[in-house]
Amino acid sequence: MLIHRCAGCSEPGVDLCRRCRFALVASPPVTTASGIVAATEFAGLGRELVVGLKYRNRRRLADHLAEQLSRRLDPTQIDVITWAPTSRQRTRRRGYDQAELLARALAARWRKPCRRMLYRSHGDAQTGQSRASRLIGPQFAARPLRHPPRILVVDDVVTTGATLHAAEAALLAAGARSVTLAAVAATPDGPPRRNGPRLVRSMPVAPSPCLHLVPSLATMSGDVA
């Protein structure tokens, strides 16, 4: 019989033990160079939890990660929550979309609506692609929005920010009033910057000019392999 263990330290009998829960709460938030808020770094405990959720079928970790993400965001600025959908092949293979689980867990916590608003119009899963194609990212489409809501887009890990910025572009094009981007974890190397640290903790900085191009690229169709 499979013994249930803490995803952080392997203590038996729990999804996440008390000590690891405290460690998660104490972990500093991260804001990427392009202004995306992440609950924690994709390293150490944060990495263990995301990997557990994403690759080890530990779906109940979504609630712990959503709880941590909720501390970083202001729900009064959000009308509806959605997620950056994982590719169809991945979702089918895993049996779930981890970004959707996170969005739904956060929505339940805030008692706000959670809706699928984005569709992948082009592009496959990001892992394993070259950095150049990851910077361009997948392309998303969104149906026109009749009542422009303030939308929060949730993802599991932010690396270059291309996926979330593509989602933002699609939602703004569809008529969203505002779009907030958030991930539960940010990779330590983050988006490319010429000077200074590559990742800035809890301090928004000017968007990288290179990532500014991403939304417009993402809305163009048929030109990205």
Ligand SMILES: [Zn+2]
């Ligand atoms: Zn633990």
